[in-house]
Amino acid sequence: MSKPLVVFDKVQKHFGNFVAVKELDFEIREGEFLAIMGPSGCGKTTTLRMLAGLEAPTHGEIRLNDRVMNDVAPHERDTPLVWQSLALFPFLTARENVEFGLKMRGVDKAERKERAIKWLDKMGILEFENRHISTLSGGQKQRVALARSLVMEPQILLLDEPLSALDAHLVIRMQAVLTDLQRELGITFVYVTHSQSEAFAMADRVIIMGKGEIGQIGTPKEIYRAPANQFVAEFVGRNNILAGKVKSVDGGTARITTTSGEFTVPTNEVQLVEDHNASFVISADLVHIASEEPVGGNKAYCKLISEEFVGSMVTLFLEDAQGHEFKVQMQERELSKFDLHSGDEIWLSWDTQSAHVLNES
Amino acid sequence: MKQSRSLNFILGIYVVLIFAFVFAPIIFSMIFSFNSQRFPTIPLGEFSTEWYAKVLADPDIWKAARNSLIVSCSTAVIATFLGFCTAYSDFRYNFRFKGPYLALILLPPTIPLIIMALAMLAWLSKIGMSGQLYSIIIAHSVLTAPFAMAVIRLRLNQMDPDLESAAWNLGGSEWQTMRHVIVPFCKPAIFSSLFLTAAVSFDEFAVSWFVSGLNSTLPVVVLEIVQGNIDPQVNAIGTFVFLTSMTLVVLAQLFFASRQIKGLHA
Numbered sequence: 001m002s003k004p005l006v007v008f009d010k011v012q013k014h015f016g017n018f019v020a021v022k023e024l025d026f027e028i029r030e031g032e033f034l035a036i037m038g039p040s041g042c043g044k045t046t047t048l049r050m051l052a053g054l055e056a057p058t059h060g061e062i063r064l065n066d067r068v069m070n071d072v073a074p075h076e077r078d079t080p081l082v083w084q085s086l087a088l089f090p091f092l093t094a095r096e097n098v099e100f101g102l103k104m105r106g107v108d109k110a111e112r113k114e115r116a117i118k119w120l121d122k123m124g125i126l127e128f129e130n131r132h133i134s135t136l137s138g139g140q141k142q143r144v145a146l147a148r149s150l151v152m153e154p155q156i157l158l159l160d161e162p163l164s165a166l167d168a169h170l171v172i173r174m175q176a177v178l179t180d181l182q183r184e185l186g187i188t189f190v191y192v193t194h195s196q197s198e199a200f201a202m203a204d205r206v207i208i209m210g211k212g213e214i215g216q217i218g219t220p221k222e223i224y225r226a227p228a229n230q231f232v233a234e235f236v237g238r239n240n241i242l243a244g245k246v247k248s249v250d251g252g253t254a255r256i257t258t259t260s261g262e263f264t265v266p267t268n269e270v271q272l273v274e275d276h277n278a279s280f281v282i283s284a285d286l287v288h289i290a291s292e293e294p295v296g297g298n299k300a301y302c303k304l305i306s307e308e309f310v311g312s313m314v315t316l317f318l319e320d321a322q323g324h325e326f327k328v329q330m331q332e333r334e335l336s337k338f339d340l341h342s343g344d345e346i347w348l349s350w351d352t353q354s355a356h357v358l359n360e361s
Numbered sequence: 362m363k364q365s366r367s368l369n370f371i372l373g374i375y376v377v378l379i380f381a382f383v384f385a386p387i388i389f390s391m392i393f394s395f396n397s398q399r400f401p402t403i404p405l406g407e408f409s410t411e412w413y414a415k416v417l418a419d420p421d422i423w424k425a426a427r428n429s430l431i432v433s434c435s436t437a438v439i440a441t442f443l444g445f446c447t448a449y450s451d452f453r454y455n456f457r458f459k460g461p462y463l464a465l466i467l468l469p470p471t472i473p474l475i476i477m478a479l480a481m482l483a484w485l486s487k488i489g490m491s492g493q494l495y496s497i498i499i500a501h502s503v504l505t506a507p508f509a510m511a512v513i514r515l516r517l518n519q520m521d522p523d524l525e526s527a528a529w530n531l532g533g534s535e536w537q538t539m540r541h542v543i544v545p546f547c548k549p550a551i552f553s554s555l556f557l558t559a560a561v562s563f564d565e566f567a568v569s570w571f572v573s574g575l576n577s578t579l580p581v582v583v584l585e586i587v588q589g590n591i592d593p594q595v596n597a598i599g600t601f602v603f604l605t606s607m608t609l610v611v612l613a614q615l616f617f618a619s620r621q622i623k624g625l626h627a
Binding site for chain 2: 052080089152
């Protein structure tokens with residue numbers, strides 16, 4: 001494991017009576033692509049702004065390379081940020097925008113120009129070097145903003161929802177540009193977003209934040225398959241969440257009684273106690289459908305409410321007799337074998353090992 | 362379609378009438394400034410530039426023109442600087458009593474000019490600063506700074522608030538950011554404000570008359586001539602003052618308009 005580049009040590013941020021960040025304790029490793037994800041107002045942008053020095057922590061310490069950063073002015077830090085609004089200087093050309101940081105740092109004119117041209121070229125927008133910002137398209141502006149930060153050759157690059165203003169097809173392309181850049185340069189990226197697809201597609205590790213606290217830190221796969229708690233499970237979506245009481249615990253598995261029936265789950269490391277509340281999730285893509293009742297195992301009989309297509313993937317929204325919602329995700333060509341319509345009833349089933357017990361907090 | 366056409370026609374006539382109402386006296390004054398007759402009567406006499414020649418030959422008028430130029434240029438610079446500072450403090454900071462602070466700054470244009478002029482005279486003579494050229498500059502700066510502030514504030518409101526933070530984030534200190542981001546962004550508004558305040562100062566009469574002492578500006582000289590007798594020289598000076606002011610105001614508008622159009626793209 002590489003050494004931590006940034007350490008958040010019991011960091012809190014209050015705005016008057018409003019607590020934006022309750023308590024953050026985490027590390028950012030050198031060279032990793034870290035995404036901080038959460039719903040709006042969860043404190044993720046505040047966290048990033050504290051790292052850039054634009055907000056000062058109310059309590060706790062932020063250390064960069066073992067140096068306490070709390071009282072370091074933003075312009076004395078080397079933490080360039082790519083802004084959600086891009087914040088390009090409208091009265092400058094593309095190249096002048098890229099040169100701006102170097103100019104502030106007192107780099108001489110010839111070197112400024114050379115380095116700016118190198119980065120504009122790298123971002124594939126050299127032909128626009130003398131164009132004014134207002135004449136560039138969204139994607140081009142995005143690249144200017146990236147070049148403007150990267151020309152500083154920082155150790156760490158901060159990105160605040162940089163793709164949120166782009167069209168869907170551009171987002172995918174920029175994601176590829178960003179991951180390639182990060183691998184090639186070996187710079188640490190801290191990427192704040194509310195979009196799960198962006199975070200999961202690019203990041204090595206993801207921090208899920210909610211209400212100023214960390215819900216979970218882990219690889220995208222860990223978070224997707226093994227959400228730590230109900231908040232993460234719900235935020236990640238495409239999860240079936242079932243809550244009930246523990247009926248019996250038997251070695252590595254337990255029986256849990258819910259309003260939708262009785263199910264077997266693997267206990268993993270979670271301490272389950274008989275008669276106590278417990279909940280578990282099953283990813284929507286691990287649930288199978290069948291027209292005949294499956295023999296044994298975990299199953300539920302549901303009515304189809306609606307379907308949602310995203311490309312070749314379909315998400316089915318179903319309800320059992322008790323009104324509990326289930327989601328099933330599958331390939332469209334799989335589904336076409338069933339000839340299902342809204343209101344039809346069908347059996348759902350899943351392997352015991354597909355279920356994941358949540359830590360109740 | 363038909364309805365809107367007749368409506369447009371009526372509106373067109375309305376606009377023409379308004380313009381006629383506003384500009385007729387000025388246009389008459391211009392016409393009479395080229396008229397050989399001493400009294401403004403119709404039918405007109407011959408075309409003549411004798412009044413202009415007379416004006417140009419008068420050293421008092423030259424002196425007044427020089428005074429007007431010095432006053433309006435100095436006022437423009439001082440008022441625009443003050444206006445920029447207040448507009449920026451409004452943009453950047455939140456503090457208690459900000460509302461009253463802004464109201465106080467915008468107050469001078471709402472005070473009747475005569476009251477303002479009297480107050481200025483009383484105060485400036487109390488501290489021994491009346492009757493000088495700089496007295497007019499001080500009074501005019503007070504009078505026009507609110508216009509400067511309004512124009513520049515409008516521009517700052519169009520600025521992405523992240524722009525300033527972005528400059529800090531890229532290593533710019535507060536002063537560097539002011540010089541390389543805030544001022545360039547406000548440049549059209551700063552020019553607009555310079556022309557506007559210069560125009561207001563150039564043809565302001567009441568305050569100048571009270572505080573100027575012997576250092577008359579052009580509008581004051583005009584009054585002095587008119588008080589003595591009827592002299593078509595006034596028409597010639599009036600034409601010059603009007604053209605100067607209009608040029609300044611049009612320049613201010615051009616900067617204003619060009620930045621609105623740019624604003625649409627940004």
